[in-house]
Amino acid sequence: MNVAFPIDLRSDTVTRPTPEMRAAMGTAEVDDDVLGKDPTVGKLEALGAELAGKEAALFVPSGCMANMIGVMMQAPAGSEILVAENSHIHCAEAAAYARVAQVAKWPLKVDAFGRMDPAQAAAAVRFGHGLPGGNSHHPTTSVLCLENTNNYCGGTVQTAADMRAVADAVRKRSPEIKVHLDGARLFNAAAALGVPARDLAAPADSVSFCLSKGLGAPVGSLICGTKKAITQAVALRKMLGGGMRQAGVLAACGLVALSEAHRTQLKEDHANCRRLAEGLAGLPGIAVDMSRVQTNILFFDYAGAKGDAAWLAGALREEGVWCLAMGTRVRMVTHRDVNRAQIDRALQIAATLLK
Ligand SMILES: Cc1ncc(COP(=O)(O)O)c(C=O)c1O
Structure with missing residues (x-):
């Protein structure tokens, strides 16, 4: 793909x-x-x-x-x-x-x-x-x-x-x-x-x-x-x-x-955010509170063998996945310019990094 x-x-x-x-x-x-x-x-x-x-x-x-x-x-x-x-x-x-x-x-x-x-x-x-x-x-x-x-x-x-x-x-x-x-x-x-x-x-x-x-x-x-x-x-x-x-x-x-089309698109962004959260939740060092994954914003804690949240955001960026480190947390936000295939690719990249 x-x-x-x-x-x-x-x-x-x-x-x-x-x-x-x-x-x-x-x-x-x-x-x-x-x-x-x-x-x-x-x-x-x-x-x-x-x-x-x-x-x-x-x-x-x-x-x-x-x-x-x-x-x-x-x-x-x-x-x-x-x-x-x-x-x-x-x-x-x-x-x-x-x-x-x-x-x-x-x-x-x-x-x-x-x-x-x-x-x-x-x-x-x-x-x-x-x-x-x-x-x-x-x-x-x-x-x-x-x-x-x-x-x-x-x-x-x-x-x-x-x-x-x-x-x-x-x-x-x-x-x-x-x-x-x-x-x-x-x-x-x-x-x-x-x-x-x-x-x-x-x-x-x-x-x-x-x-x-x-x-x-x-x-x-x-x-x-x-x-x-x-x-x-x-x-x-x-x-x-x-x-x-x-x-x-x-x-x-x-x-x-x-327009209705743009308002409706938000539901897809929410589904993508949930998919991202569910995928990341299984990776080493990542802790996601799924009860708070309700719309398009995902915060998760990262503290792993390889580094902290800033390390993870930096490593992801080098692979083409951009997100923000905020203290001990990483923030990822889904939106209409990110589709499901990109979410799945971001998950693959994160999984490879954290292996
Ligand atoms: C809840 C909330 N209110 C207000 C704002 C401010 O919006 P703007 O960046 O357009 O000034 C933001 C921006 O992220 C926000 O998240």
Whole structure:
């Protein structure tokens, strides 16, 4: 079998625009989107809002910016947001919430699947000076941030009921609290659970999702919420430097990325990830927690006679299998540019290396 190299499992962000995307870019109707006039961006935002079950959506350059705007449009400066201790917002967004949003973050423990405990989340809600039960030592909790799928747990999925339980517990303490869902991989969660994305977004006031991960677009994310919130989001995007002019060429790719075919493809990526995990689990030195292999992200521990996780990632790379070492773990992510034959070849290569 002719297997294309490299087999790039570093991330689902490495996909190349498809021929259909490149063609769509070539014919996209465009105008100045900072003036709110680009028709292709308008179409993308309407489709994104519909799929997320929200009133409106805004096209932004990245997942980080979508989250940042999602929080800033709902969290006043000086307030506090509740975040999962291993969330992308807490761990991997360059301290933006302190530096730019000027909010405090209160990290909450999560279980192996990225789920918060509703009682713990409710107990973390705080009220500032002047509010009933308030205290001049404390900021006021403004936003609860959830993440689905959870990247650092290994692409694990939460059901709408899991998320609603936390959201309800927190809102019971304060109905003023808004819920933001970092759904960078929301459509992976939806594909894994076999439910519409909008059902997963329903417990949240706002949801962000990336077009440029498993869905395959080269650039872009959407932040979705109420019409009022998205009106504020437009100003925040401008302030953050994310206003884009003839962005219709990118939105055209986003429309392809959101098509049913691309959303359905995610299921194949999940099957490939499982096949990869099952194959690797039998090799010496590799430990895989199969219960966490739920979507397209595989983390496994490696400590073998030949070296550590960094050694394994380096050795695989020399053989044309690209992945990332993260501490004691190796991360491999499946996506639409890696097919089953490549997965099987990657397994053969790993088996030969670890023999
Ligand atoms: C859960 C999660 N949220 C947000 C982001 C940020 O997306 P971007 O890289 O487009 O800024 C990522 C990126 O990997 C992510 O995994």
